Amino acid sequence: MSRAPSRRSPTAQEHAVDWLRAAIVSGELRPGRKVVQEDVAEAVGASVVPVREALRVLEQEGQLTYLPRRGYVVTELRIEDLEEIYELRAILESRAARRALPALDEEALARIDAAARDCVDAAVEGDVAAELAANRRFHFGILDAVERPHTMRLIRLLWDATEAYRALYYNLPAERQAAVDAHDRILDALRSGDVERLVEELDEHRERALAVLREILEPAAAPR
Numbered sequence: 001m002s003r004a005p006s007r008r009s010p011t012a013q014e015h016a017v018d019w020l021r022a023a024i025v026s027g028e029l030r031p032g033r034k035v036v037q038e039d040v041a042e043a044v045g046a047s048v049v050p051v052r053e054a055l056r057v058l059e060q061e062g063q064l065t066y067l068p069r070r071g072y073v074v075t076e077l078r079i080e081d082l083e084e085i086y087e088l089r090a091i092l093e094s095r096a097a098r099r100a101l102p103a104l105d106e107e108a109l110a111r112i113d114a115a116a117r118d119c120v121d122a123a124v125e126g127d128v129a130a131e132l133a134a135n136r137r138f139h140f141g142i143l144d145a146v147e148r149p150h151t152m153r154l155i156r157l158l159w160d161a162t163e164a165y166r167a168l169y170y171n172l173p174a175e176r177q178a179a180v181d182a183h184d185r186i187l188d189a190l191r192s193g194d195v196e197r198l199v200e201e202l203d204e205h206r207e208r209a210l211a212v213l214r215e216i217l218e219p220a221a222a223p224r
Contacts, residue, residue, distance in 0.1 A: 011050065012044070012046040012047070012050035013050040013051075013053045013054050013057075014054075015044050015046065015050075016040060016041075016044050016046055016050055016051045016053075016054035017054040017057050017058065019040065019043060019044045020035070020040065020054060020055070020058055020063075020064075021058070021063070021163065022129065024058075024063055024074055024163070024164050024167075025128070025129060025132060025163055025164060025167040026128075026129065026167070027167075029074045030074060031074050031075065031076045031077050031164070032073060032074060032076055033073060033074050034070060034071060034072070034073050035055065035064060035071070035072040035073065035074065036071075037051050037052060037055065037071075037072075040054075040055075055072045058072075059072065061157065061160040061161050062075060062081075062160075062161035062162075063075055063160065063161065063163065063164060074164075075164070077164060077165060077168070077217055078217070079213065079214050079217040079218055082162060082165055082210065082213060082214075082217070083210065083214075085158050085161060085162055086162075086206055086207075086210050088154075088158055089155065089158050089159075089206065090203060090206065092151055092154055092155050092158070093143060093155060093202060093206075094199050094202070094203070095151065096143040096144075096146075096148060096151055096152070096155065097142060097143060097195070097198055097199055097202060098195055098199065099145075099146045099148065100142055100143055100144070100145035100146050101142075101145075101190065101193065101195045101198060102193075102195075103145045103146050104142070104145050104190065108141065108145055109190060109191065111137075111141050112138060112141040112142060112187070112190065113187060115134050115135075115137035115138035115141055116134075116138055116180075116183045116184070116187060118130070118133075118134035118137070119131055119134040119135055119138060119179065119180060119183060120180050121134075122134055123176040123177060123179070123180055126173070126176075128167055128170045128171055131170050131176065131179075132163065132166060132167060132170060135166075135170075135179065136159065138183060140152075140156075142186075142190065142198075143155060165213055166209070168213065168216060169209050169212055169213055172212065175208075175209070175212055178208060179205070179209075182201065182204070182205040182208070183205075185201045186198065186201045186202060186205065189201050
């Protein structure tokens with residue numbers, strides 16, 4: 001009698017990483033705020049050691065910054081950083097999408113469609129965390145269809161570094177609906193097998209988010 005494989009429980013470090021990411025996305029830990037290791041350890045029910053490792057993980061992703069004599073702080077949101085990251089994403093995701101589309105079968109399309117529906121449900125509920133998770137499943141369902149481990153590692157790193165920006169975008173009701181509409185157009189391109197249209201729709205989806213975030217972040221950075 002075969003036994004179903006057991007699902008591995010997350011380690012204390014992974015639990016701390018997940019908690020920190022959620023706190024940054026939700027705004028509980030805002031840009032510029034110091035992250036106190038002991039407070040995080042208490043919140044996640046762990047010792048300081050795995051929390052310290054989790055802080056290093058988020059520093060590598062760009063979500064936290066280490067400052068001498070101050071410690072870890074939540075990285076400030078800068079439009080210049082976002083523009084550079086989105087330029088890199090445009091290059092890498094275009095390459096990934098062109099390779100992935102011919103390999104997408106009905107099962108893969110069904111998963112992508114399910115993620116799109118989850119985005120709609122989360123948008124209606126105003127559940128930003130759920131929409132962020134569904135949005136990630138939607139895009140990576142497309143891009144990760146072909147074995148390109150090094151490309152996907154870089155794309156994931158870029159996505160992780162901008163999750164706080166993405167949360168800011170999805171906190172706008174009009175943009176939640178705009179993202180749903182963009183996903184519909186991307187799905188149409190996928191189903192039609194039109195790779196040029198797919199890349200174009202992905203680019204437009206990304207550029208809209210960048211334009212909206214530029215309007216939010218640039219006034220905040222202007223001298224008063």
